[in-house]
Amino acid sequence: MMSEMAPSPAADGNDGDMAGFDLLDDVRDAIRRFCVLPGEHELVAVVLWCALSHLLTNFDYAPRLVIRSAEKRSGKSRLLEIVDALVYSPLRAVNGSLAFVFRSLDKDPPPTLLLDEADTIFGSKGVADKNEELRGLLNAGFQRGLDFGRVVGTDLTTQQFPTFAMAALAGIGKMPETIEDRAVVVVMKRRRDSETVHPYRLRRDRPMLQELRDRLAEWADSVRDRAGATYPELPVDDRAADLWEPLVSIADLAGGAWPQLARSAAIAMVTSAAEDDTARSPKLQLLADIRLVFGTPFMKSEELCAKLCALSESPWEQLELSPTRLGVRLREYSIKTRHTEDKRERGYYLDDFTDAFARYLPPEKVSEGVHVVHDVSGRERKADNMMELWPDTAKQTPNHSASTEPTPDTSDTLGRPLKEGGTSPSPAVMPKRRQAGATATANLPKRQRSRTRGGQSSRPGR
Numbered sequence: 001m002m003s004e005m006a007p008s009p010a011a012d013g014n015d016g017d018m019a020g021f022d023l024l025d026d027v028r029d030a031i032r033r034f035c036v037l038p039g040e041h042e043l044v045a046v047v048l049w050c051a052l053s054h055l056l057t058n059f060d061y062a063p064r065l066v067i068r069s070a071e072k073r074s075g076k077s078r079l080l081e082i083v084d085a086l087v088y089s090p091l092r093a094v095n096g097s098l099a100f101v102f103r104s105l106d107k108d109p110p111p112t113l114l115l116d117e118a119d120t121i122f123g124s125k126g127v128a129d130k131n132e133e134l135r136g137l138l139n140a141g142f143q144r145g146l147d148f149g150r151v152v153g154t155d156l157t158t159q160q161f162p163t164f165a166m167a168a169l170a171g172i173g174k175m176p177e178t179i180e181d182r183a184v185v186v187v188m189k190r191r192r193d194s195e196t197v198h199p200y201r202l203r204r205d206r207p208m209l210q211e212l213r214d215r216l217a218e219w220a221d222s223v224r225d226r227a228g229a230t231y232p233e234l235p236v237d238d239r240a241a242d243l244w245e246p247l248v249s250i251a252d253l254a255g256g257a258w259p260q261l262a263r264s265a266a267i268a269m270v271t272s273a274a275e276d277d278t279a280r281s282p283k284l285q286l287l288a289d290i291r292l293v294f295g296t297p298f299m300k301s302e303e304l305c306a307k308l309c310a311l312s313e314s315p316w317e318q319l320e321l322s323p324t325r326l327g328v329r330l331r332e333y334s335i336k337t338r339h340t341e342d343k344r345e346r347g348y349y350l351d352d353f354t355d356a357f358a359r360y361l362p363p364e365k366v367s368e369g370v371h372v373v374h375d376v377s378g379r380e381r382k383a384d385n386m387m388e389l390w391p392d393t394a395k396q397t398p399n400h401s402a403s404t405e406p407t408p409d410t411s412d413t414l415g416r417p418l419k420e421g422g423t424s425p426s427p428a429v430m431p432k433r434r435q436a437g438a439t440a441t442a443n444l445p446k447r448q449r450s451r452t453r454g455g456q457s458s459r460p461g462r
Helices: 015-034 040-052 076-086 098-104 125-130 132-140 202-223 239-254 258-280 282-293 301-309 323-333 350-360 398-402
Strands: 064-069 090-094 112-116 148-152 157-161 167-172 183-188 298-300 346-349 371-374 380-383
Touching: 015 040, 015 076, 015 202, 015 239, 015 258, 040 076, 040 183, 040 202, 040 239, 040 258, 064 076, 076 090, 076 112, 076 167, 076 183, 076 202, 090 098, 098 132, 125 132, 132 148, 183 239, 183 258, 239 258, 282 301, 282 323, 282 350, 298 301, 301 323, 301 346, 323 350, 346 350
Parallel strands: 064 167, 064 183, 090 112, 112 167
Antiparallel strands: 148 157, 298 346, 371 380
């Protein structure tokens, strides 16, 4: 439950901010009218993402929006269709090619790229390998100034292609990790019989959504001189902060309940994404499980393996975890067995795991309270996989091939690292394994960034 907020700038009588939070409320109601999202946090994130598309030129990061599901008929394309009607200069494509995206983004400001059926581009390793350049373009376009260089024409002229633009992808299954690491991820599900939505009809309903889009554009013009001028206080850090900074800034500009809603959504969705990262990475899951079972200062290798295999819902017994295999993987973290002082036993010391736990896993203790954050005006607000693991693949049981975990896009089908791997998850935002809820961690870092961004901001035309 969200705690009571201090008065927002809108409460002081700023008409522009008042129109802002009322407008975002209307956009949220419109999306809810036609779509069933997995939760309110995801709904808040989509609303802020749509509003950000009208103010992108004032920010340095363009968060991706990933809309995916496990099965078809889960509402992905419908949500993308609603987003299409709300964002700035939408450019919707199905199975778009690299050349298409290159040429489409060569505008200032760029269009909002909407890729439907993205599973046809990244759905399998073989197909994804053929679209590595498109993935690289989508990754580069997350940050301003990362252009693609190419040689064009018969005279072999060098040319820079801009990549910075808002982009949304919808499809079945997970997108590449490097894209989802830069994205607000909305996992859609098929509606239950009890979950009803209003049927969407283009001729009848799109004009209403386009009216909201025009209101978003007008509101964006009214706050453009303040957009991106300062850095908001954020409850997340590292890559997650790059992703959520512009979205939280939009919420702060709108005022009302939206600053708190945005920060709560950031905590919840970053936590969920970190859980997903841990599930995708067998190495991180191994570390998390070791921290869970390592209850003494010293533990013999055989004992540690036995405790890991005894964990419910763990893959270690099926994968025949042995001291040798455990040692091979832990050496990557500079963790090795040592003798006890009397030289009678050899095993692992808990102290040797401290550095790896701190760098790669979330804090163990969580707080039930909320954080106090400061807005730009100084007011206080409260804001509440396993087959690639083993290098010694000579001895494998037939059951090994039964794993349903997708191969991370940082490795090939044999588990060998690719030359251009994905970004490692941030230890500051990763959750405790199997930790339910979206509570803020007690030691989430608080960003003390109050400097003003220099340079001039371009003003998008309509």
